Amino acid sequence: MPSYTAPIKDMQFVLHDLLNVSEDGTPGYAELDREFTNAVLEECGKLNSEVLAPLNVVGDTEGCVLENGVVRTPTGFKTAFDQVKEGGWTGLDMPEEYGGQNMPYLLGIATLEMFGASNQAFAMYQGLTHAAASAILVHGSEEQKTTYLPNMVSCEWTGTMNLTEPHCGTDLGLMRTKAEPQDDGSFKITGQKIFISAGEHDMADNIIHLVLAKIPGGPEGIKGVSLFIVPKFMVKEDGSLGERNGVSCGKIEEKMGIHGNSTCVMNYDGATGFLLGEEHKGMRAMFTMMNEARLGVGMQGLAQADVAYQNALEYAKDRLQGRDVTGAKNPDGPADPLIVHPDIRRSLMDQKSFTEGARAFLLWGAKLIDQSHRGGDEAAEGLVSLLTPVLKGFLTDEGYDMTVQAQQIYGGHGYIEEWGMSQFTRDARIAMIYEGANGVQALDLVGRKLPQNGGKPIMAFFDLVKNFIKENEDNLELKADFLEPLKEASKHLQASGMFFMQNGMKNPNAALSGSYDFMHLFGHVCLGLMWAQMAKAAHEALEAGASDTAFYETKLATGRYYMKRRLPATAMHLARIESGADPVMALEADQF
Known part of the structure; x- marks a missing residue:
């Protein structure tokens, strides 16, 4: 049976080394010191590893049953749900007046990753409740809030x-x-x-x-x-x-x-x-749920990728298969472990560099939401609105691909249900479809989000990248491995936007045919930015004499892999975008 271990150390790195949350001026962030966030994450991780993860396969094999109008959930789900409610996890970031703990959304998203990775099907019961309660909180009358929110925050309803x-x-x-x-x-x-x-x-x-x-x-x-x-x-x-x-x-x-x-x-x-x-005005109210849900679905892409990676890594270290071409690494055994082989390393590095980059991207997105909702920052609101289709679409596409790669490491065993890898792949697949299929996310990104507010959010993103590169251009530790690849990828993103501006009005299909590639190009640039920023944080920690040098050196090596092996995909996506609509629209409907 697969297992799950909450990546608390990496979460702490993102929260404190990268985002510096306790020093941020956003209301509610001052209390988020390392000790406090570690206590919350440790407790949540324990619940997910020990209680919810073992129920994941139970839910998959038993499913839900409809009898006489009543749906019976899988064995153990109700007891586990009671434990989640008793721990106050359902209202972690909801207002105190309705029974919540009023913690920042950022911390809620960090715990959401654990719930999604340990048991995605289970987590959806509380996750959708949170989204529905958020819609009532924003759009409901005082009577509606009083009537429904206390019991929804606690998940009694x-x-x-x-x-x-x-x-x-x-x-x-x-x-x-x-x-x-x-x-x-x-x-x-x-x-x-x-x-x-x-x-x-x-x-x-x-x-x-x-x-x-x-x-x-x-x-x-x-x-x-x-x-x-x-x-x-x-x-x-x-x-x-x-x-x-x-x-x-x-x-x-x-x-x-x-x-x-x-x-x-x-x-x-x-x-x-x-x-x-x-x-x-129903869509206005519904989008309060959908925007939150889309960030949560992006998190599901990360979560399934991470739990699949954890198990694939363990398998690659234990499974003996073949010999290292440079010489036996396990001479006393009949074969070497899978992890000695370069293609297995490539696959694991793809997965590791994605999950760690995606985690940083999502937590940064959650921070932008807090800056908007708690701090009234309109620029942050515009930026996270622009990034939402990328967070949802890119991360679920890539997250699914990573579960497939993790499954592949198992060889034939990955296709056998008893090993559990199939479930991660099957569970991840829906995230590309619901809360707005990813093709629709790409259309929304190009058709609505790019031109919104006169293009201010996308220009703000370009400035963010440009300023980071400029501020660190004298940092030789970053320049060749991180800043130059990021600069090149950002140029590809700008060139694609320019292509849409020059061609989209006279031929809308020229823009829409490239929308999916644009979403992925944008996603790679976002993860490239995250890795460049994490590299800076890791270097600073090492220079400050951090005791766990192995963690920070591993972080740097993983980031270099992303910048050298994954980020160059931006050139491919730009080439596809600039090919325009003709290759896509060449056939008439009856020619397919």
């Missing part, structure tokens, strides 16, 4: 997001679910939603569904969509639960992975719902 319908996926303007106004101010919700994660289960007393629907007579398409709170059980004035609402689970979807999460078809038959936010 869980939450969902209901967007997709059988006939429409991303194009939500086509939805048919309707909301009929009632004399008492409520609405009757009628329709069917599909792919609803945690839509029905036995781990919470109530489930608070956030449902997109159209009010008759409203604008056509997406402009006519509103968002509604639809509880599974009605909530009485005293806070107790009343009668069952007109919402039910029609079936559980048969999925490729995340079997331990109950992905449901939800039927709304005149269910009572309450408007959340303004009429016909």
Whole structure:
């Protein structure tokens, strides 16, 4: 059975050596000293390694079962969920007035990685609840917040997001679910939603569904969509639960992975719902959930890659296979361990350099969210909005690829279920699809995010890279290995943006045909920036006489690998972008 060990030392490096969180002026960061964050991460890591990770294979093999309208979760899930609730992990970064601990979002994201790596299907129950509670926190009335948030923050009640319908996926303007106004101010919700994660289960007393629907007579398409709170059980004035609402689970979807999460078809038959936010402004409220969820899904790409890497590394060290071409490294045994072979090293270095770079990227993204929400920093808000499609799309694409590489190290055993590597690959695959398929993320990045606010966020990113290079240009430890590759990759990113500006208006397909490559080009530059900054932090730690020299030297070697072997992909992506739309659009539909 696979195991999981929380990467606390590396998290601490990112939080304190790279991001210097306790010295940051963002409200709430002053208390995040090394001792405090280590205590939180250690406790969370223990819970995930000892309790949730062993249940991962249980959830995968048992799945969820629908019986008489009730979904039964896998063995051990409910007991584990109670432990997570008792530890206060579900409300770590939520407001104290609703039962949370009011810690920064940054710390919440760090713990989220552990939950996702140990048991992604399980983590989704609390993760979606957090997102739904965030939407109510931002857009709900005081009565709605008082009614729902305390129990959602504690996960006594869980939450969902209901967007997709059988006939429409991303194009939500086509939805048919309707909301009929009632004399008492409520609405009757009628329709069917599909792919609803945690839509029905036995781990919470109530489930608070956030449902997109159209009010008759409203604008056509997406402009006519509103968002509604639809509880599974009605909530009485005293806070107790009343009668069952007109919402039910029609079936559980048969999925490729995340079997331990109950992905449901939800039927709304005149269910009572309450408007959340303004009429016909449902997408604005839903995007409060979706932006948070997209960062969380990017984290899932990292999490699955990391746990797969941990197990592949252990296997590569133990499995004897062949001899080192330069001479036996295990002369007393029948063969050398796999890790002596260069191609195995290449694969492991791909995985290691990705996971550590992605961790830094995601925690930096979480810091930007804190700077925006807690500190009112509009520049940080613009930058993280620009980066969100990259965080989601690039990290889940690459994260999935890394699980495949980890599986490959096992050879035939990687294809056999008892070794557990298949599950990481299958669980990682959904992250490329839900919360906006990655092709849509790329279109959003090029079509909406690049030109937003007159291009200020992308220019701010370029300035960030340029200023870092300029400030450190005299640092010979960084120049050749980190700064020059980063500078070259940044030029590729700028050239691709220029191509879109020069060609996109007269031929939109020229930009859209290159959008996916642009997302990946951008992602590599972001990880290149993270590695350059981490290299600087590692050098400074060594110069200051850090006791664990091996850790920092390993960090530098891993960063050099990324800059030499992974970052050059930016040139390939630029070449594809500059080929324009003609190669992509050459065939008519009937020629395929």
